[in-house]
Amino acid sequence: MHAKPNPQSSSFEPHQSESPDDLALTTEGTGETADSLEDFSDNVSWLPDAITILDHDLNLIWGNNMAETWFGFSTSEHAHSDFIELIQSNEIKEFILGKGYPESFECASPKNPDLVLRLRFLPYKNRQYLLQARDITQIKALENIRRDFIANASHELRTPVSILYGYLEMMSEKKGSGISSEWRQAIKHMRKQIIRIKQIIEDMSTLSRLENPDTPNPSEALDMDELIESASNNARALSGKSSHSILTKVNTNYDLLGNRSEIESLVSNLVSNAIHYTPAEGRITIKWDVKSSVGTLSVADTGIGIEKQELPRITERFYRVDSSRSRNTGGTGLGLAIVNHIVNRNNAKLRIKSIPKRGSVFSVIFPRSRIQPNNRSTDLLFG
Ligand SMILES: Nc1ncnc2c1ncn2[C@@H]1O[C@H](COP(=O)(O)OP(=O)(O)OP(=O)(O)O)[C@@H](O)[C@H]1O
Ligand SMILES: [Mg+2]
Incomplete structure (x- = not known):
């Protein structure tokens, strides 16, 4: 029996707003009204998406035609087999076992490497799991054309x-x-x-x-005390006569494993936004903390805040809540799109909390695999 996977909840996360994957919810709804697996399988067997149902111990219960073709199993032959042993792809195995992957995951079909699939793994009724896969080969090809352009x-x-x-x-x-x-x-x-x-x-x-997935992303252990100190000095210079108070709070026991220039760019984009969108003499707090094996890098401000309905859009390229105001600050509307890409490249999550006229908190949550107790640490996280 495998360690129990932990499919994550669907809380607001900017990088998911572009995802067309809404089928899982529809399927779940259908499942709830269906009387039996038979009804359910009749309904979804010919869907263009792959649907696989696993039991609590990750044994195969059923897969539709697409699932059989893309993953290379046969329900009649392999029902009740351990799906983790059945599936010929280490990355899919790890995704199912919940080893630090984001909610949706892109990979090649184990049976046809030219096919790009986007997977989601969700809890399903009666302590079962549902693995949904969608063919996104064409979307990826178009994305490549756009990126190259x-x-x-x-x-x-x-x-x-x-x-x-x-x-x-x-x-x-x-x-x-x-x-x-x-x-x-x-x-x-x-x-x-x-x-x-x-x-x-x-x-x-x-x-x-x-x-570009081929862009190298070499990781090193980053001393967050030093990195945040340098970000706060830059913030003071940027604030200039506006005299914001810049505070820092760093858990010095843990390093972040990441690409230095990308993490610096992430912090600098968040901090420069905090300065630009906070009136003179406001407070900016930059924090790094590790709790329950999760690392959180956050930038909080006491600025103008963002209306709730704007939140899902602010990480889009060129999107600015108030373009005339942002133009005055010299913004292009690409800063948070850059932040979002860096977040995704680190398997992290971006959470934004904001209250108009009170301020905002941008938190980047890094998985356990990105955190390392350092030499200066006396309190060892991983035993
Ligand atoms: N801390 C913040 N407080 C209030 N609004 C913010 C904050 N951060 C971002 N925003 C809003 O989100 C929009 C997008 O931010 P983003 O950083 O992508 O672009 P920008 O700051 O306008 O330009 P730049 O590309 O130079 O960063 C901003 O125009 C602003 O409206
Ligand atoms: Mg910006």
């Missing part, structure tokens, strides 16, 4: 924009009477806009790098 476009734009920027820099530094005051003003505006375009290009190429 953005990567190529931002790469191609870089050089001409740098040349324009260079000339505008030269012109704005030019002293003397060669340039009229009218043109000086225009050059100042052009320079401001070109800096904005440069930032958008930079963010777009960061996003396509983060989206």
Whole structure:
């Protein structure tokens, strides 16, 4: 018998808002009204999605035609067999056993490596489990085209924009009477806009790098005390005359295992938002804590907050709650999209709590596999 899997609850998580996977709920609803497995199997046997039902001990009860084809079993032959032994894919085994994977999981079909599947594993009635798989090969192909387009476009734009920027820099530094005051003003505006375009290009190429599964993601043990100290110094510099109070609270016993530049970018995006969207003299708190084997990195502010209905959208590319206000702060609307990608690459979760006019807390929750007690630690988490 296997350790009991722990399918996670469906609380609000930004990275799931794009997911089309709503079938599981429909299926569950059908199951509740069905009198028997037979009724249920009649209803879903020809669905384009794969549906597999497992018992409490992860033995196969039933799979529809798609499940048999994509996973390579036969209900008539393998019913009551241990599904973990049956399935020819280590990543699917680990996903089912709940080893730190997110709620939905993408992988190749064990029977056809060209087929990309998105899996969900859910509790089902009478202490059973339901494994749902959807063919997302075409969606992935389109995503690749979009990603390549953005990567190529931002790469191609870089050089001409740098040349324009260079000339505008030269012109704005030019002293003397060669340039009229009218043109000086225009050059100042052009320079401001070109800096904005440069930032958008930079963010777009960061996003396509983060989206590319082939981008290397080397991990190292990060001293969070040092990382947060440096983030808080940057925050003070960014706040400048606005004089926000920047507080930090760090559990120094645990390091985070992650890619330094990505984690720094995650913290810096959250902290710069906290500064931009918090009035002068407000309070920003950056925290790292580890409890119950889970690491939480959070940035809290006492700023303008976000209306509840906006929350599911704010991690979308270019989405800004109040675009005129954000334009004034120089924002492009890509910061939280970058944060979201880094969160996903670390198998972490982003949780946002916010009360309009009171403030917001952005928390990134890292799984146990990303946390490491360090040499300075006396209290060992993992025994
Ligand atoms: N701490 C916060 N408090 C209030 N609103 C926030 C906060 N963080 C983000 N937002 C809202 O979410 C939107 C998206 O944030 P995001 O960081 O993606 O873009 P941005 O800050 O506008 O631009 P940039 O790409 O430069 O970061 C913001 O425009 C703002 O409306
Ligand atoms: Mg931002």
